[in-house]
Amino acid sequence: MSDTPRLHRAGPALLERARELRPLIEREAAAAEERGRLTEPVVDALHDAGLFTVWIPAPLGGAESAPTELLAVFEELSYADPSTGWVVMATTLENGTAGAYLGDDAVERIFAGPRAPLIAGQGTRPGTAVPENGGFRLSGQWSFASGMPHAQYAHSLGAVEGSDEVHICVTPIEDVKPLGNWDVLGLRATGSIDYAIEGAFVPESYTHVFTLDEPLRGGALYRLGLVDQALICHSGWALGVGRRLLDELARHAAARSGRPGQIAASDAFHTGFARAEAAFRAASALVRQTWADAERILEDGGRPGVRQETMLRLALNHITSTLTDTARFCYAAGGTSALRDGLTQRLFRDAHAGAAHITSGPQVLAACGRELAGLAPGESWVVFGLEPA
Structure with a gap:
């Protein structure tokens, strides 16, 4: 159970940093649209401003913003460029919930680096998770993995074979096979590709029940x-x-x-x-x-x-x-x-x-x-x- 039961507030600093990035994001938006992914100057600036920490639990060094603070940050970034706002909201939701719900072994590894991890994937239509010796063997194909070109991990829904449980499984990006089919009318710069995973082993620590609502970390x-x-x-x-x-x-x-x-x-x-x-x-x-x-x-x-x-x-x-x-x-x-x-x-x-x-x-x-x-x-x-x- 969480050791910080009350709502945490991050304060206005991240919103102010998001606002300061608007000129850069606007300048890069056309290039990002053409490439089908955010440009590296924008991704680096978002990291440097700490905006990828906006959802990470405070015990892991994140901002752990309150809901209205999150709304304001995503509103500001989406005003500057809808694709940028979309990528940040999707990846931070997934790194935040990973930090809150995954096991200790997974969190120690995923959040060990100097930068916030970027996690991308899809959590609505499940693949198959077959139980195996302290974890699951995950296979499937998922759509609309927003921010995947920038991610180090994938967040994928898996139906556990032989049970009624559905788990979120977090896997290294090396286990992901991009399907290269991002050809869409709008939100082109989100890089929301389809992807497949073929039999990757996922330790139990790197999974959590999809409907979990009691965090191991954070408030x-x-x-x-x-x-x-x-x-x-x-x-x-x-x-x-x-x-x-x-x-x-x-x-x-x-x-x-x-x-x-x-x-x-x-x-x-x-x-x-x-x-x-x-x-x-x-x-x-x-x-x-x-x-x-x-x-x-x-x-x-x-x-x-x-x-x-x-x-x-x-x-x-x-x-x-x-x-x-x-x-x-x-x-x-x-x-x-x-x-x-x-x-x-x-x-x-x-x-x-x-x-x-x-x-x-x-x-x-x-x-x-x-x-x-x-x-x-x-x-x-x-x-x-x-x-x-």
Whole structure:
């Protein structure tokens, strides 16, 4: 059981460092998009700023940020570049939960270096983990391993043969076979490749039950469990991308003010922009409110209940759908400037790519509605659905 049961707060330093990196991230974004991975100057700068430690438990030397602090960091990085924000949120979730939940032998090795380890992989569709002499023999194929080109370890879901258990298995990158098929419309610089593992041995210390919500290291953040922590990632990402879309459109309109026939003089544009701002700000407020409420529960030593988990999922689903509405409005209002290759086009593509993630899927929204309507008595959240307790 954790020896720091209360919620840890890292303070504002990492957010300030993320903000300072914005000019570099923006300069490198086009090159990263072309290469299908973040550039080395950006990865090095993120390491040097300590941003890959944002989720690592404090007993391991990490920042162990609180949920609202994580939201702010991911919002800032995603505002600078959606792919950069996505890679940081994905890899830090995985190195943070590894630090909290893996066994001592694994943690001593993985976190021994001078830099935070980067762990990438996929935790929704399982491969097969066959029990074998103090560990598991892992095989399978997984999709969308965001940040894999920069990682030293892979985080993969494995269904344990002969049981109902599902484990996260952490393996050295040398056990991973990249499938080299990253050819997508948006979030191109995330390098979210598909990969395979063929019979790698994973010591038990390098695994944990997927639904584990009692950390071996660190505080109350890790009582959320892996899935609820993942909601922080995608909510913070949507906050940053949506805000950047609206800010870019405002700059575009202002630059054309005074020219005949431009959107700056259009009442229809003014009305549409007001509605887009209101909708996005309202969705953002719901995210911030629900996570502030969850923090208070964690600070009091509790865990979110069913209704609170519903609201966390609903807030993510709502801001994600609002983000795609915002992207469509900004793209259409941008006219031929948005049509050409450039920032607005990239933001439009990235917004729609990110919105396709399973955490914001329609089945989650339907389950939220069922619970909120009082139609799921005695049920609780299991990953992305409600099941009888």
